[in-house]
Amino acid sequence: MTQQNVVLVTGATKGIGREIARQFGALGWTVVVGGRDLGRAEAVVKELVSHGGDAAAVRIEVTDPASAQVAAEWIEEKYGRLDVLVNNAAVIAEGDDAVSAISAKTLRDGFETNVVGLVATTQAMLPLLRRAEAARVVNMSTELSSLARVGDPESRMSTVLTAGYNSSKIAVNMLTVMLANELRGEGILVNAADPGNCATDMGGWDAARTPAQGAAVAVRLATLPADGPTGELHDESGRLPW
Template sequence: MKTALITGANKSIGLETARQLLRHGYYVYLGSRSLEKGQQAVDLLNAEGLNQVEVIQLDVSDSDSVNAARVALGQKLDRLDVLINNAGVSGGRPQSALEASIEQYRMVFETNVFGVVRVTQAFIDLLRRAPEPRIVNVSSSQGSLTLAADPGNVYYHHKGAVYQPSKSALNMYTIALAYELRDTPIKVNAVDPGFVATDFNNHRGTGTVQEAGARIAKYALIDSDGPTGQFFSEEYNPETGAVPW
């Protein structure tokens, strides 16, 4: 049975992505900062008849927590087929380029960028042992420099001077990671789940978690002919999903 680890998976998009991978026959580990909330998510999935799932305590902003999660998971399996770096924070609002504090930047980058690096580096050995490993970095079209600079973009006036740079940095990390792994079976892509109504944006989004989960799961399920080192936003481009960096 194939296995997947999803960070920030106790609610919203992470939980829905877990649900969709479970329906595809994966055994899923829900990464959650809170064991209690993670177990509540497991209980919810179990009530739906989805039983190949368990919680693993994981705070991506804490190196000790990430290392402990790697040890714990390594005691349960000898390989990992899918890693979905979903955990993220918005940084709150407003986000002014002239007024946002350095502490605000540090907090957001700690999770959205450094957290992805920590988790990826910690679990890459387990991923390398799988025959067709996949890494999906949950990004945002807000991280596209091209779209952010385009007055014709529907979200042009929605500027987040802290959140947007964190996703741009994540995109660059995705490119570098995919390049380093180009001669391996590991495929790495950045995926925008879309502007989804969740706690993340005070439910101002227009999309559903079901749509978002499907968009992320799609790139966790690609076969050997699938893309790597690419950036996809099916909300922005429904036909091919391709989005400019």
């Protein structure tokens, strides 16, 4: 059984998730690359190993609770515990639009992945996290989930009309705070990370920030000391207002 820290990153086959996996690999962690397509996850593992990292691939479709449970059983058998869970898998559902225009299906599709899938994955991994000495959970969120920022008519955030994505990430923030409260006595820190708008499929390839810049905040929150914050939303500069 490995003595290295073990991290699971969901949605790690591309974009920010892939970069989070790379950065953990550079730190010498054992990286479990989670993805819906096992072949693509294995390609990322091959890349990490070629740079001297220790990595393995696992198929995990967050909208399928059975998939998360199978992944947890595989991690338990291979490593015996999990030190960090990064809930990165997320979507901006097709047709996401303003509140006045979004369809019920689009709203449901976004919440199914971004909220329900996050909860199912976290529940499956919690027994393994509780076996670690200082486990951390990082939920990827966004400045678009900040009511203070979106509610400011002078803010650029107020002009982004993806009602499904924004509201699902507000739900992620609440789940982050509630889980942090639930685990506070166990030494498990739970925080949400805003990577900013990065050049990815989701953020658009003309975005100013790189995936590496976006990943850094998640890695920082995942490696907090025991006296670090919990139940907060952070970007690269520090805590963001809810």
